[in-house]
Amino acid sequence: xxxxxxxxxxxxxxxxxxxxxxxxxxxxxxxxxxxxxxxxxxxxxxxxxxxxxxxxxxxxxxxxxxxxxxxxxxxxxxxxxxxxxxxxxxxxxxxxxxxxxxxxxxxxxxxxxxxxxxxxxxxxxxxxxxxxxxxxxxxxxxxxxxxxxxxxxxxxxxxxxxxxxxxxxxxxxxxxxxxxxxxxxxxxxxxxxxxxxxxxxxxxxxxxxxxxxxxxxxxxxxxxxxxxxxxxxxxxxxxxxxxxxxxx
Amino acid sequence: xxxxxxxxxxxxxxxxxxxxxxxxxxxxxxxxxxxxxxxxxxxxxxxxxxxxxxxxxxxxxxxxxxxxxxxxxxxxxxxxxxxxxxxxxxxxxxxxxxxxxxxxxxxxxxxxxxxxxxxxxxxxxxxxxxxxx
Numbered sequence: 001x002x003x004x005x006x007x008x009x010x011x012x013x014x015x016x017x018x019x020x021x022x023x024x025x026x027x028x029x030x031x032x033x034x035x036x037x038x039x040x041x042x043x044x045x046x047x048x049x050x051x052x053x054x055x056x057x058x059x060x061x062x063x064x065x066x067x068x069x070x071x072x073x074x075x076x077x078x079x080x081x082x083x084x085x086x087x088x089x090x091x092x093x094x095x096x097x098x099x100x101x102x103x104x105x106x107x108x109x110x111x112x113x114x115x116x117x118x119x120x121x122x123x124x125x126x127x128x129x130x131x132x133x134x135x136x137x138x139x140x141x142x143x144x145x146x147x148x149x150x151x152x153x154x155x156x157x158x159x160x161x162x163x164x165x166x167x168x169x170x171x172x173x174x175x176x177x178x179x180x181x182x183x184x185x186x187x188x189x190x191x192x193x194x195x196x197x198x199x200x201x202x203x204x205x206x207x208x209x210x211x212x213x214x215x216x217x218x219x220x221x222x223x224x225x226x227x228x229x230x231x232x233x234x235x236x237x238x239x240x241x242x243x244x245x246x247x248x
Numbered sequence: 249x250x251x252x253x254x255x256x257x258x259x260x261x262x263x264x265x266x267x268x269x270x271x272x273x274x275x276x277x278x279x280x281x282x283x284x285x286x287x288x289x290x291x292x293x294x295x296x297x298x299x300x301x302x303x304x305x306x307x308x309x310x311x312x313x314x315x316x317x318x319x320x321x322x323x324x325x326x327x328x329x330x331x332x333x334x335x336x337x338x339x340x341x342x343x344x345x346x347x348x349x350x351x352x353x354x355x356x357x358x359x360x361x362x363x364x365x366x367x368x369x370x371x372x373x374x375x376x377x378x379x380x381x
Contacts, residue, residue, distance in 0.1 A: 010319070011319060011327050012324055012328060013328045013332075014329070014332075017328070017332055089342050089345070089346045090342070093345040093346065094345060094371060094373050095372045095373070096345050096346060096373070098376060101348060118343060118346045121339075121342060121346075122339040122342055122343050123339070125342060126336050126338070129303060129334065129335035130331050130334075130335035132303065133311065133330075133331035134327075134331050135312060135315060161349065161350055163348030166347075188352065189344075189350065189351075189352055190254050190343060193343050193347040193349045194343060194347065204339075204340075204343065207336065208336060208340065211332035211336035212332070212333055218254070218259065219259070221266035226329045227328075228322070228329050229263075229291070230259070230266075231263040231264065231267070231269070231290045232291065232296055233333050234259045234260035235275075235276065235287075235288065235290045235293050235296050235297065236297070236299070236333050236337075237334070237336075238256035238257050238273070239297050239300040239304075239334075240300050240303075240304055240334050240337040240338050241276075242276045244304070244337075244338065245371040245372060245373060246344055246345055247363075247371050247373045247374050248255065248345070248349060248351055
C-alpha cells in the first residue's frame with residue numbers, strides 16, 4: 001500500500017498533518033460501521049469521479065438542480081441513489097435540501113449509511129484538496145481490507161436538530177460513546193453532525209485537529225499555533241466556505 | 249457556555265477584536281480578490297484569498313502562481329498550513345451541508361449584523377437552515 005509521504009517537497013508539511021492523513025487513509029480501507037472496506041473505497045473513488053459527471057455539470061449550471069434529470073456518469077460499484085448522494089454532496093453542496101435528503105431516504109438509502117458516506121466523502125475531500133493545493137498527484141486509494149461493519153448505532157441517537165439523527169452531548173454521557181465530545185456538555189452542531197456514526201466523528205475530527213486547529217486553540221487568540229495567524233486561517237477558511245455557499 | 253465555533257467569519261471578527269483590528273469580512277464573499285484592500289486588512293490576505301479561490305476552483309495555473317506567491321512572501325510552512333486549512337474547510341462545509349445541521353441560535357445572534365451585509369443570507373442554504381431574514 002502506498003503510504004502518504006510529503007518528504008522531498010520544497011514546502012515542509014508538518015509531521016502531525018502527515019500522520020493524521022496516514023491514519024485517515026488507513027481507516028478509509030477498513031470496514032466501517034455500516035460499510036465494508038470495499039464500499040468505503042468505492043465511495044472515495046466515486047467522490048473523485050464526481051467532477052467528471054456530465055449530469056452534475058449540467059445541474060451545477062442550472063438555476064435549480066432539480067430542473068435537470070438524467071443518469072450520473074458513474075463507476076458502477078454503488079447503488080444509484082448512493083451515487084446521487086455522493087455526486088451532489090461533492091459537486092453542489094450549497095444547494096442540498098431537506099427534501100432532497102428525504103427523497104434519498106424514501107428511495108431506500110439508510111440514514112446510517114448516508115452519514116458514513118458523508119464521513120468518507122469528507123475524508124477524501126480533506127486529503128485530495130490538500131494534495132491538489134500543493135500541486136501533487138492524488139494519492140492512490142488504499143486497498144480495501146477484509147472485515148465486517150460493526151453496525152453500532154448509538155442507542156440514544158434521534159432526530160433532533162439536523163436532517164439526520166444525532167447523539168447529543170448529554171445523551172453521550174455514560175454511554176459507550178462518552179469520549180465522543182471529550183466530556184464537553186455542549187459542542188457545536190457540526191461536531192454532532194455525524195454522531196449517528198460515532199467513528200466518523202472521531203475519524204474526521206482527527207483531521208480537523210491537525211489540518212485546522214485543536215478545539216482548545218480555536219479561540220486562543222493570544223497564541224499562534226501555525227505558520228499562519230488565527231486571522232489568516234479564518235480568512236482562508238471563510239473564503240472556501242463562501243465559495244461553497246456554506247452558511248454554517 | 250461558549251460553543252466551539254468553527255465559523256470562520258465569526259472567528260475572523262473575534263480575532264480582530266483581540267488584536268484591535270477591524271477586518272473587512274466582505275472580502276471573503278466578494279467577487280474582486282485582486283483590487284486594493286482585497287485582503288480585508290489581514291496581513292497578506294489577498295495572497296491567501298487567491299490561493300483559496302484557486303484551490304477551490306481547481307485552476308492549476310492560478311494555483312501554481314498563488315503557491316509561489318505565498319511561499320516567497322510568507323514562507324514555505326505558511327503555504328502548507330494554508331493548504332491544510334483550505335482543504336479541511338472544503339470538507340467540513342460538506343459535512344455541515346449534507347447533514348442539514350442548523351446554525352446555533354447563539355451563533356446566529358452574534359453574526360446577524362454582518363450575514364446579510366456580506367451576502368451569507370443570500371446563499372441558497374440560508375433558507376434551508378431556517379434563519380434567513
